[in-house]
Amino acid sequence: MTHFGKTTLTYAEQGKRRITPELVAAYERHLGTGILDPIANLEHVGRGDVDRRSFIRTAAYTAGLGALALAGGDDLARLAAHTDTSATGATTIEALRRMTDSMIAVDETLGGGVGRTAVAEFLATDVAAVLRGRFISEQVRADAFSAAAEVAYLAGWKAHDAGLDGLAQRYYLSALDLTRESGDAGHEAFVLRILALQGCDVGQKTYSVRLAEASRDRARQARLDPDTEALFYLVVARCQAETGEHAAAARTIARAPSLNAEVSEQFPRWAAQWGPHKGPVLRQSSKTFTAMNDTAEAASFLTEVTGIWDPAGNARIWALSMAELGHAQWRNADPAAATSTWNTALPVLDQISSDRTRKQAAKIRHTLRTA
Incomplete structure (x- = not known):
């Protein structure tokens, strides 16, 4: 359809060749300018992972996809109306969350290499099926997309832990789409945060500071408690330090709401899943000072x-x-x-x-x- 050769398209999609304006125009002409709808995207990535499709499993981390996360939620394609005969209620969402909690517990104890494709299978089948159903209320629908985002985030985290950072990036972007559908600004900020940190971790820092700042700004809009908000200040500080902006990092740390080690029960679910309160704040503080050679x-x-x-x-x-x-x-x-x-x-x-x-x-x- 595009009249470009298969090798050219393969290398472009894997991040191994520069993407030209002509190639972008050809894709937009045949596929449209809208981003894949969130459900189709998670099915695409999850199914490609489970089936060990090389175009997903060997995908390269690219700075360009990091920039994609900076696009406004209003630019995302809207979901089609649900037509399934069965309606999803709160009990289904709770079951989904319990499954996620169990898989996170395994991940934290045994590592990302254990049960990784099981999470991908769960995401591409059961989770996608829930999202394609009807919901008894708008709140349940929002909760369903937020719960699905937690699974996509976990799949990305496991891929990152296994050294598959191109795949991890695509899972994180899927999680971002899902949080935007849920309407939870804090959860969206949390996914922007991991995209910023991943860029630092893999040495692709082009958009890390901008992603981190977008994460913090979105968290402010969510009006989170000060302890939770500190998470987002620290990601800005770390990304600034990693890109050599040490003075800016020091100023950001000074403005952070709280860095003490007291344990709090205020963390929202999407953050509390990843360890005791203050743990992530203190760890990112240590990484920030390491980057500043302190x-x-x-x-x-x-x-x-x-x-x-x-x-x-x-x-x-x-x-x-x-x-x-x-x-x-x-x-x-x-x-x-x-x-x-x-x-x-x-x-x-x-x-x-x-x-x-x-x-x-x-x-x-x-x-x-x-x-």
């Missing part, structure tokens, strides 16, 4: 956060934080403390199915061998 301050925050994470229930993030604490101690010229920290972390890192834990374990052993 390893003493980074070690201080990591010491706090490793005391918050549950080594059993949050094994992966606890072990990763312990590994990072050891590196901070090592850079602070305290090899004895670093070695002790790593000796505690390594057995846990080795037993988790995660590309990130494998890399951390390898980094620790390399540091010790070359000391």
Whole structure:
């Protein structure tokens, strides 16, 4: 239809070749300018993942897709009217959420490599079927899309943990579409936040600061409690620090509502699923100071956060934080403390199915061998 060759299209879609205005025009001419509707998008990505389709599984992370997340929700294609004969109620949404909680618990304990395609299958079949049904009220419909976004977020997180960042990015973008359909500004902000952080994690920082600022601005519109709002200030600070804007990062941290380590019960569900309150705030604080080359301050925050994470229930993030604490101690010229920290972390890192834990374990052993 486009008259471009298959190889050209393949490389463009995988992020391996520059996308020209002519190619964009050809796609828009044949496919329209609207973004895929959220349900079709999650089915497309999830089904491609389950079926091990190379166009999804080997997709590259691209800065251009990060920019897509900055498009306004009003630009998204609207869903077609539901026509199924059965109506979805609150009990179905609660069942969906309980399933999600169970899968997150497995992920946090055993790593993203365990049950990853099961989550993709759940997303592409059961979750999509719920979204295509009718709802007994607008509130139930909103809750359904928010619950679906949690599953898409989890699928993205598991792909990221397995080292499949192009695939993870596409799951996150699907989650963003779903949060916009739900109308939950706070949840939308939370997904924008992970897109910003992913750009930093994979060294593709072109849009990270803008995504982080969009995340914070959306969170402000949601009128969240100060403790939750701190999450979004910290993502801005970290992205600024990662892109060399150290002075701006310091100012952002100073304006953050709260950085103390007190545990609060105020976190919304979409944030509370990922560990005890304050854990993510303190961890991102440590990463911000690491990027600013302030390893003493980074070690201080990591010491706090490793005391918050549950080594059993949050094994992966606890072990990763312990590994990072050891590196901070090592850079602070305290090899004895670093070695002790790593000796505690390594057995846990080795037993988790995660590309990130494998890399951390390898980094620790390399540091010790070359000391």
